[in-house]
Amino acid sequence: MNIAVLAKASVDPNMVRADSEGNLLVDSMPLALSEYDKNAIEEALRIRDAKGGKVVILSALTWGPLAKRQREAEQVMREALAMGADEAHLIVDEALVPGSPLHTAQALKALVDKLGGFDLVLTGEGSMDTVSYQVASRLAVLLDYSAATFARKIEVNDNGLVRVVRDLETRYETHELPLPAVVSVTGEINKPRLPTLLQIRRAMAKPLKKYTLQDLGVRLEGHRPGVEELKLLRVARKQVIIEESDPAKAAEKLIEILENEGILKL
């Protein structure tokens, strides 16, 4: 099976930096492989190991400045390759920055077409930075593939059909889809493997290709919204740390706090 995984170099929510007014200093926030895309890569590797085939990483860089971010995005690709993927393809183009799912999906469609299509395209349910939950669904219809989102379990059958258990708010639904298909996965689908040092070194030798939109022969269509503000939601917390190792004393301190704060009556 030829499996593609959409992997995003996302701004890391654990490394948030803002100025004194709360404006996010995105340029100084490092990029990392989006959390649920790791689950997608893991799932792709499992399917490849069971059925044979190839796992190909596809990515579109949507954060600037390009000169700096390009290197970070390549590192993210190497991390995906170190997990066990066979090759990586990265779209780098000013026109995709900052990201808009409408255009990201168009660019990825052009890349999929250039690579000759895939049986299965996997990705995380949403990226860890912009969390739009759109790209998988958008890409599926642009490619005219079937689609299923929020997959907690994927079963590839030998009859060209894929069975997906979708994790919805009040229920689990099993859907059957004909290949080719795009499936987005949740964080609960599997536990992503951690690459070994040897695998990390081997990843340096695996193919990593870069493309501009011109290389892909695609012109982006549709309105690109403007970003007016990107701000931290700040809640000032006291951040008082109590390092009391005696549980009795700690418990007393805790009760004192609850009394002072009006939670417990004095």
Next chain:
Amino acid sequence: MKALVLAHPASQAGDAIGFAQQLGEDVEITIVATGGVKDFPYRGVTRIISVGDAGPTPGQLSQLLLKHASGVDAIVAPSLKDATDAIARASALLGIPMFTEVNKLDRSSEGQVTVSRPVVAGRAFVTYRTSLPAAFTVAKKAFPPQGPGGNASVVEEQLPSARERRVGVEEKQFSGVNIEEAEVVVGVGRGFKRKEDLTLAEELARLLNGAVGCSRPITADLGWLPEDAWIGISGKRIRPKLYMPIGISGAPQHMSAAMDAKLIIAINKDKGAPVFQYADYGFVIDLYKLLPVFIEKLRERKKA
């Protein structure tokens, strides 16, 4: 101005209708409703397209939307998974931008709107200015719909066919406890090593007249608690007087959902746990050492 609202499920469509109403003066709203629902007594609703089936697939919904999207300035839906999927598919085919989980809307002139939505695991928000047509999913309770209304024409339609087929359903079990309204919440995380140990948190919650909530892995992965206990950007938002995250590392996706808590007191044996940055008071101590003693002292206090 014309808006198309996807009421799926119909019971959760209020905010989508409210958002559509706020897009302009006298917005004409067409509703695509599932589950055979035909009653939407809100101002501006002029047409209801009723689908008898309660459970169409996102593929079917997106085609239904496409059928009625001509001349529409905005497509709006609740921010639930199936609706989001359906709207995203329709947006791709229509070539329009889409904004997920919008919680703020400002109208500007010349057919542009400004919307805000949470990003970066709920730690930040982004404000976009966009032309119409565009699609939106809206946050719960963010846009209460205005009445009264009536006189909407109702049309019944069949579901179109789609490639994907639903072949099985398993309903989730919930506790029925509403942590969103609880005044005190005790949160449990992976610091708890066994399901049986959750009784410590339950006892504590009982003594504080509160409810027990949890981080994502406790419910979605381990299934130790039903999903209505899940505090997270994909779960429930809480706004108690007191939130006590215990054995919770403090991932941003979890802590953002508790940011409206008046007071946060964390317990974690790892001094470097991110949770301490989100807390007013943080106790660096093993929960297994502190909780039994704390519970005992609370019990004594109650008797006295």
